[in-house]
Amino acid sequence: MITTKTRIGNFEFNNCIMNAAGVYCYDKEELEKVLNSEAGTFVTKTATLNVREGNPTPRYKDTELGSINSMGLPNLGFDYYLDYLLELQDKYPNRTFIFSLVGLSKEETHTLLKKVQNSDFKGLVELNLSCPNVPGKPQIAYDFDTTETILKEVFEYFNKPLGLKLPPYFDLVHFDQAAEIFNKFPIVFINCINSIGNGLVIEDEKVVIKPKNGFGGIGGEYVKPTALANVHAFYKRIRKDINIIGTGGVLTGRDVFEHILCGASMVQIGTTLHKEGPEVFSRITNELKEIMKEKGYSSIEEFRGKLKYMD
Ligand code: RRO
Secondary structure (H helix, E strand, O other), rough: OOOEEEEOOOOOOOOOEEEOOOOOOHHHHHHHHHHHHOOOOOOOEOOOOOOOOOOOOOOOEOHHHOEOOOOOOEOOOOHHHHHHHHHHHHHOOOOOOEEEEOOOOOOHHHHHHHHHHHHHHHHHHHEEEEOOOOOOOOOOHHHHHHHHHEEEEHHHOOOEEEEEEEEOOOOOOHHHHHHHOOOOOOEEEEOOOOOOOEEOOEEEEEEEEHHHHHHHHHOOOHHHHHHHHHHHHHHOOOOOOOOEEEEEEEEEHHHHHHHHHHOOOOEEEEEEHHHHHOHHHHHHHHHHHHHHHHHOOOOOHHOOOOOOOOO
């Protein structure tokens, strides 16, 4: 029997594949489709305290090799997602879901996390330190001092399971510096990577999305090598009790297999889910199981993190 079961922190999931935040997770209708698919769980669209409309449209474009977006954090507000998550938690006591959130300021982030702390929510929280698309707001995780300060302040009051959504890093020194910070805190997981920020796609001499004169986060096939490198770089540097969620460039079961080989315990699908819809989870799960069968693996723990190097 081949199983793609996995664990994040103390939580078990029947499948190691799920949606990436931002795709099929804006409202209950979309989340329900992921809930009722082969996905192991879902993560909600990153929530802010108040409802946000986001940037002007068109703000997302699928391209041949992936996607570009500058959504600008459109979401239905913290309470909408928390209420739904609490409802599901009663309905499915044996399942765990991920609540993505971030404030538009440090103070707002604390407000949100204090609300979670004081609620009955029992799942995982993903703090998004890497939104690339809110004009005038730099990605928090590219500023190591601010990141460390926020985490220090958060863990003075927050003791529920927390993970971090990270942007891609591109320099080995930055992996060292970031990992040194994360290792100081009781985080349960890191999620690598968010979209590669501020790319530009052109068609017919024109940008393809409206906000920020066409600049937006890049996802899909373009980003797989960067995603794998980030998963593996952190796998080598962070405490073994911190799990890694691998996100970026997953089109097939082989891509999931590679993320796991690099050290991922869970793998998220964004652009490909947007292109194919929630049936993608059964296709990719079957492809992964086929690869595991060929290689003689019956669980993902048998190859997780076991990337081979050249002598
Ligand atoms: O909403 C967005 O524009 C967005 C977010 Br919050 C994010 O984390 N990553 C992304 O590519 N887009």
